[in-house]
Amino acid sequence: MTRIAACQLAPSIADLPANAELSAGAARAAIADGADVVVLPELVTSGYVFADAEEARSVAVRADHGVFAAWAAACTARQGAVVVGGFCEAGDDGLLYNSAALVDASGVRAVYRKAHLWDTEKRVFTPGSAAPPVVETVHGRIGVVVCYDLEFPEWTRTVALNGADLLVVPTNWPLEERPAGERPGEQQVAMSTARLNHLAIACADRTGSERGVEWTEGSCVVSADGWIVDAVGAGAGTAWADLDLEASRDKHLAGAAHLWDDRRPELYERVTAPRA
Amino acid sequence: MTRIAACQLAPSIADLPANAELSAGAARAAIADGADVVVLPELVTSGYVFADAEEARSVAVRADHGVFAAWAAACTARQGAVVVGGFCEAGDDGLLYNSAALVDASGVRAVYRKAHLWDTEKRVFTPGSAAPPVVETVHGRIGVVVCYDLEFPEWTRTVALNGADLLVVPTNWPLEERPAGERPGEQQVAMSTARLNHLAIACADRTGSERGVEWTEGSCVVSADGWIVDAVGAGAGTAWADLDLEASRDKHLAGAAHLWDDRRPELYERVTAPRA
Numbered sequence: 001m002t003r004i005a006a007c008q009l010a011p012s013i014a015d016l017p018a019n020a021e022l023s024a025g026a027a028r029a030a031i032a033d034g035a036d037v038v039v040l041p042e043l044v045t046s047g048y049v050f051a052d053a054e055e056a057r058s059v060a061v062r063a064d065h066g067v068f069a070a071w072a073a074a075c076t077a078r079q080g081a082v083v084v085g086g087f088c089e090a091g092d093d094g095l096l097y098n099s100a101a102l103v104d105a106s107g108v109r110a111v112y113r114k115a116h117l118w119d120t121e122k123r124v125f126t127p128g129s130a131a132p133p134v135v136e137t138v139h140g141r142i143g144v145v146v147c148y149d150l151e152f153p154e155w156t157r158t159v160a161l162n163g164a165d166l167l168v169v170p171t172n173w174p175l176e177e178r179p180a181g182e183r184p185g186e187q188q189v190a191m192s193t194a195r196l197n198h199l200a201i202a203c204a205d206r207t208g209s210e211r212g213v214e215w216t217e218g219s220c221v222v223s224a225d226g227w228i229v230d231a232v233g234a235g236a237g238t239a240w241a242d243l244d245l246e247a248s249r250d251k252h253l254a255g256a257a258h259l260w261d262d263r264r265p266e267l268y269e270r271v272t273a274p275r276a
Numbered sequence: 277m278t279r280i281a282a283c284q285l286a287p288s289i290a291d292l293p294a295n296a297e298l299s300a301g302a303a304r305a306a307i308a309d310g311a312d313v314v315v316l317p318e319l320v321t322s323g324y325v326f327a328d329a330e331e332a333r334s335v336a337v338r339a340d341h342g343v344f345a346a347w348a349a350a351c352t353a354r355q356g357a358v359v360v361g362g363f364c365e366a367g368d369d370g371l372l373y374n375s376a377a378l379v380d381a382s383g384v385r386a387v388y389r390k391a392h393l394w395d396t397e398k399r400v401f402t403p404g405s406a407a408p409p410v411v412e413t414v415h416g417r418i419g420v421v422v423c424y425d426l427e428f429p430e431w432t433r434t435v436a437l438n439g440a441d442l443l444v445v446p447t448n449w450p451l452e453e454r455p456a457g458e459r460p461g462e463q464q465v466a467m468s469t470a471r472l473n474h475l476a477i478a479c480a481d482r483t484g485s486e487r488g489v490e491w492t493e494g495s496c497v498v499s500a501d502g503w504i505v506d507a508v509g510a511g512a513g514t515a516w517a518d519l520d521l522e523a524s525r526d527k528h529l530a531g532a533a534h535l536w537d538d539r540r541p542e543l544y545e546r547v548t549a550p551r552a
Contacts, residue, residue, distance in 0.1 A: 027504065028471075038549060052552045068543070106551075115540050115543060116538050116539075117538070118533050119529075119530055119531040119533040120532065120540075122532060127540070128426060129540075129543060131543070131545075133365060138429065148533070148538070151471075151472055151535075152538075152540075153429035153430075153433055153472055153540070154429075154430075154433070154541075154544040155540075155543075155544070156484060157429055157430070158544070158545060160550075161550040161551065162549070163549075163552055164550035170529045174530070176530075178503075179503050182503065185467075185501075186472050188464060188467050188468050189471060189472065190472065191464050191466070191468070192464050192465045192468030192469070195427075195461050195464065196427055196428075196429055197466060200481050225461075226461050226464060227428060227454075227455050227458065232285045251550075254395055254450070254452075255396060256394040256395045256396065256398060256423070257394050257396040259427075260426070260550045261536075262392050262393070262394075262428075263392075263430070264391050264392065264403070264405075264428075264431075265430075267405060267407070268430040268431075268434070269407075269434060273438065274436075274437040274439070274527075275438055275439035276439075
């Protein structure tokens with residue numbers, strides 16, 4: 001079993017030292033409670049609602065920054081522990097990326113740059129152009145996407161076909177209206193994506209109002225069968241799940257039905273231009 | 277507004293005359309109650325749990341069969357009415373297909389052959405190899421897939437990119453266990469697929485135990501925003517929704533976010549071989 005913790009946190013806008021301590025502290029606490037995989041929100045080191053690109057640049061870091069060393073140090077407390085969280089990346093090319101780092105006790109294992117930028121993020125960030133990483137760990141293969149990426153089935157399908165057992169999603173879901181009694185739409189998507197790919201999914205969302213933006217507070221862990229095992233709800237907190245990630249590799253459904261074998265890739269077009 | 281009716285029915289296995297009357301009667305009744313688009317279950321003319329291919333062949337029909345004339349006759353009672361339902365198709369090639377016909381007062385407008393066959397269907401049917409139709413009607417563009425097809429995001433994405441405003445899904449969902457209080461997983465998929473494509477979806481499921489198989493009884497209509505407008509639940513009945521299908525064409529989300537413009541088709545690979 002792999003113990004997964006999705007931490008719902010409230011970073012402070014443009015305050016890197018405070019967010020470094022918040023994120024490393026959350027990782028240390030979750031690992032102390034037995035977490036094997038800790039997921040932290042999107043842009044947890046920087047906050048989200050930047051006044052402009054210059055403010056984002058003021059808290060942009062590279063993968064060799066001390067905050068990741070602090071996450072790696074947290075991982076040393078438990079054999080095989082992994083921390084994944086979002087950060088504002090200062091690229092070697094001088095551009096800013098909305099990125100996520102996967103870290104273990106050895107340091108940064110992978111950096112992923114969000115490929116699907118949401119709304120005003122386009123004013124600050126350059127979209128990534130590399131496929132999501134699928135990283136071998138002692139717990140299984142961990143794929144990483146960021147927030148709005150989850151809403152593009154082409155993207156999540158690729159992660160699953162590339163062998164991920166667990167998809168981790170650092171996210172900042174801005175609050176949307178929804179019918180009374182309904183789960184957030186983003187959680188519906190996570191559940192469906194898990195079911196359609198037989199892939200466990202852990203989403204770490206934000207809490208804490210920031211410059212007038214409220215958040216969905218939708219942190220959750222979803223089993224490969226598509227059911228929410230735990231969700232945080234309002235406020236700071238952690239969604240916990242003990243999952244057999246090996247189970248994600250069995251794509252059999254009932255009888256002769258099989259999620260992979262039943263695909264018809266020879267029929268799937270890469271549609272580039274939607275019909276008007 | 278388009279009034280959509282998803283009819284949950286209990287066809288009789290291998291009894292074509294009874295099922296012809298059942299399906300035409302359901303279409304007539306729904307249209308009398310104001311339905312513009314009527315969706316009937318998968319294989320509604322034949323039943324589902326065939327003993328063998330020979331039994332299926334005994335109730336297989338072509339698109340010129342009288343049952344579709346009866347559906348077309350039902351459509352004459354209301355300007356622009358459309359009926360979509362599943363049938364066991366006798367192909368000109370001598371093969372059997374799990375198909376759906378879209379019919380209006382003028383007759384059969386389109387036939388679609390299910391491309392993703394579920395479990396033991398593979399012993400009876402040949403899978404289709406044509407893309408789902410997207411048919412222009414006075415109510416908007418109607419796309420058609422059948423049951424398990426809905427669980428392949430490559431397939432539903434193509435229907436949406438090809439301009440469908442409404443996706444209709446004749447289905448026979450065999451009952452699966454699910455956690456208490458949860459909607460069926462297939463409905464979760466319909467909700468997510470609607471949201472990710474801003475596309476209304478109407479699913480007509482079965483009721484009535486057949487040779488020991490129980491059904492999910494999950495007939496529902498989902499808005500383009502991804503919320504269930506109406507669902508039937510246990511027993512025979514009809515899910516109703518009045519939807520503005522024109523709204524499906526607006527793929528804008530908040531601010532500068534746009535479901536189509538935000539895609540990165542240049543990055544999407546057509547993955548044919550999943551990693552072992």
